[in-house]
Amino acid sequence: MTTHYxxxxxxxGSGGLSAVERASEYGKKCAVIEVKTIGGTCVxxxxxxxxxMWFAANVxxxxxxxxxxxxxxxxxxxxxxxxxxxRDSYIKGITNWYDGYLEKLGIDYIHGFGKMLDKNTISVNGxxxxxxxxVLSPGGEPAVPHIEGAEYGITSDGFFELEELPKxxxxxxxxxxxxxxxxxxxxxxxxxxxxxxxxxxxxxxxPMIQEALDKDYNNHGIKLHHNTQIDKVSKxxxxxxxxxxxxxxxxxxxxxxRNPMTQHLGLENAGVECDQRGFIPTDKFQVTNVGNVxxxxxxTGRAPLTPVAIAAGRRLSDRLYxxxxxxHLDYNNIATVVFSHPPIG
Numbered sequence: 001m002t003t004h005y006x007x008x009x010x011x012x013g014s015g016g017l018s019a020v021e022r023a024s025e026y027g028k029k030c031a032v033i034e035v036k037t038i039g040g041t042c043v044x045x046x047x048x049x050x051x052x053m054w055f056a057a058n059v060x061x062x063x064x065x066x067x068x069x070x071x072x073x074x075x076x077x078x079x080x081x082x083x084x085x086x087r088d089s090y091i092k093g094i095t096n097w098y099d100g101y102l103e104k105l106g107i108d109y110i111h112g113f114g115k116m117l118d119k120n121t122i123s124v125n126g127x128x129x130x131x132x133x134x135v136l137s138p139g140g141e142p143a144v145p146h147i148e149g150a151e152y153g154i155t156s157d158g159f160f161e162l163e164e165l166p167k168x169x170x171x172x173x174x175x176x177x178x179x180x181x182x183x184x185x186x187x188x189x190x191x192x193x194x195x196x197x198x199x200x201x202x203x204x205x206x207p208m209i210q211e212a213l214d215k216d217y218n219n220h221g222i223k224l225h226h227n228t229q230i231d232k233v234s235k236x237x238x239x240x241x242x243x244x245x246x247x248x249x250x251x252x253x254x255x256x257x258r259n260p261m262t263q264h265l266g267l268e269n270a271g272v273e274c275d276q277r278g279f280i281p282t283d284k285f286q287v288t289n290v291g292n293v294x295x296x297x298x299x300t301g302r303a304p305l306t307p308v309a310i311a312a313g314r315r316l317s318d319r320l321y322x323x324x325x326x327x328h329l330d331y332n333n334i335a336t337v338v339f340s341h342p343p344i345g
Contacts, residue, residue, distance in 0.1 A: 005029045008122055008131040010114040013040020014306045015296030016137035018313030024105045026321040033114035033124055038098045040139050042306040045157045052087040054339045057187035080165040116266040119290050133292055140258040140298035149233030153252035166190055166250035172230055173255030174201040176338045183341035186222050193223040209344055260299040284328045286316050303334050
């Protein structure tokens, strides 16, 4: 049995949900497919739980600063377990809310792995679904280096699974994810060391921002190891690098980038092209090399930010279904903020 839609999105993260939500407002029949948890990276293992942790760390920072402002504060303790329980409950509330929300909009939610059979047909759980327009928004996942002992580290996803605050942490990667996790852990009481391949944190950002954050993190006791290449990791979590051995870590976190989740989508069946890393190129209208297939969000390799995916998804549906023929997202000069301690942007 085949079910036909105006639009199907593969991936129920920010991009895919925004596209079908806006399309449904124009009276279109839509479905969204998700193999993991609805909400995508941002809701489950990204922006939202990260901000919960950032606010907790910010509270700790304010408490530490309180005496200087004349407050006599007595801290009786801190419970990572309570913080994690509250955070997970908050996220659960969001993902549960989506069920009623999508039903209200008339959008079908299909849980399973979506694979393209051709440019109009997607197979999920043994059933076939067709659509005039297909939106590819599968998102990304944390990269893990191909080195001996990589399995002894965790990714940013694993960070949200930690059951207790680690005493000493090695964060490999000085990009925004590594910087944000380092700031949270340091503020909450962990001893943190960052190992980065570049000569500054936040490689690619403005030099003024890099220098300010380097100085600030040094002042807060975070040890920075720049120009450092990790060669292997031992079972006892010793890092073997081009600058010697570093040990004593309870947790190693890989923050070395993210890869698009496009490998098994069956893009070849539809003739959709991707680059060597698996990212799907598009024109300014989010159109792939196949005219009725579009790509949004992290899988395109451009500005992997939640508001960007939302804006691109909404504009796509505006153009397709509301006669806004030149409606598209301008990817130039997109502002961003890094939730370090303090935040910087």
